[in-house]
Amino acid sequence: MRRLLLPAALVAASFFAGMVVTGRIGPSEQATAQPATPAAQAPVAPAPRSAVPGGPLPELADIAELVIPSVVNISAMGSRQMRLPFGFVDEQPTQSAGSGVVIRKSGDVGYILTNAHVIGDATQLSVVLWNRRERTAELVGIDPYADLALLRVKDPSLQPVIWGDSARLRVAEWVMAVGNPYQLGETVTLGIVSAVGRTNPQMSVVADYIQTDAAINPGNSGGALVNRRGELVGINTWIYSESGGYQGIGFAVPSNLARDVAAQLEKFGKVQRGTISGIIRIAPLNPGLAQDLNVTSTDGVVVYRMRRSGDAWAAGVRAGDVIVGFNGTGIRNTEEFERSMLTAPVGSVATLRVRRAREEFDIKVPITEAPLRTQ
Known part of the structure; x- marks a missing residue:
């Protein structure tokens, strides 16, 4: 685990x-300069290259x-x-x-x-x-x-x-x-x-x-x-x-x-980590859910729960929408969507590519600062 x-x-x-390791790996052998080779002599093979980038x-x-x-x-x-019995701490x-x-x-x-x-x-x-x-x-x-x-x-x-x-x-x-x-x-x-x-x-x-x-x-x-x-x-x-x-x-x-x-x-x-106000929960899109939502692909994330008072609702995002893109980059799962939000500049405007039933369109939403997560 x-x-x-x-x-x-x-x-x-x-x-x-781990144990202290101090050692040395020697350099590859280098060929020295050779005088001009007579015609009858076999050509000299080139020196072997070091396997370690930048030298030994x-x-x-x-x-x-x-x-x-x-x-x-x-x-x-x-x-x-x-917490102790009888309400003591x-x-x-x-x-x-x-x-x-x-x-x-x-x-x-x-x-x-x-x-x-x-x-x-x-x-x-x-x-x-x-x-x-x-x-x-x-x-x-x-x-x-x-x-x-x-x-x-x-x-x-x-x-x-x-x-x-x-x-x-x-x-x-x-x-x-x-x-x-x-x-x-x-x-x-x-x-x-x-x-x-x-x-x-x-x-x-x-x-x-x-x-x-x-x-x-x-x-x-x-x-x-x-x-x-x-x-x-x-x-x-x-x-x-x-x-x-x-x-x-x-x-x-x-x-x-x-x-x-x-x-x-x-x-x-x-x-400063970014978020989209109003989106409370997203969920991965599995084949059964895709069929229920009348979409043909399982790429993207589903807006599972949202708040009407947030920026997402005001911009036009609705529960059941499938988000398949963020600022021109495809979204395949919840981790990619969360990373896109968290790394987006606070104060910027993000373009979400949304799939709703058989339609696909863009919605622009502001990025606000995410609350500090506890350890």
Whole structure:
């Protein structure tokens, strides 16, 4: 079953793990220049090309030394209310832990990106830096839709990571995970990109995850996934596991999405997510429902329930309509529709392609700000 690395009591929060890997893969042999070959001599075969884009893998220890100072251990403390018999309420302290990545520094002030589920509802946050210094952290903002949170910390020794371009990742490319599994401290594991563009609506409808086999365990949530140049390409977030531990299937939020979310959190304290006012519930379109609605295809989503006082009703959307397009892009299922809404600019006007019985037409509706989703 899928398990999100959620913060639990004491040590059970989101953590990634594995043994420290520092090794080296040597470069491919290079052919040296040859003098002119006599006619009788067989031609020299060309030198083999390196199988790794951009050259051989560098010394892994160098990458680890570059990245480890940018990864911190996060402790989140709070409380939760427990209902007792006879109407009494008891407040229990909670503590969870995870990892974070220093992404920017201005003077002595640095910004640390982590997972939203590492923070939860904590009221006290602290981080332990690479040099064992412990500092109080301030929450800047949370985007629960992408499961990311931004913290602010003051310390002159903060060392920001170098951003990478997750769009350039290739399947089977080497990557390294750095984090604090089980509160062990800086731990480095090595693996490859197993896949890109993985989706999981139960985790997030706005993220296309990077899948990796680099060892990840509870505690690595919010830690760094870096490429062969030590550049940040992902924020380690969750694993697929039937045991609760590492099974070679981990997932990271791509750095391009993480970078955009972090910039908005720093500037606004939140990420503006879009919605269409008045649409309360949508449903997938199955063959039976398509027949009832007198439509010929199962592509799209059904407006199942709506409110007459909202923008959707005023624009002409009705319950039973099938939405098959959003701003010129086809909609096949509920996840695609939700992602289109959430990522649409607030204040813009979206064009919905609507199928009603045998007719198909466009309806323009305004995009308003979605309410903040709780963890």
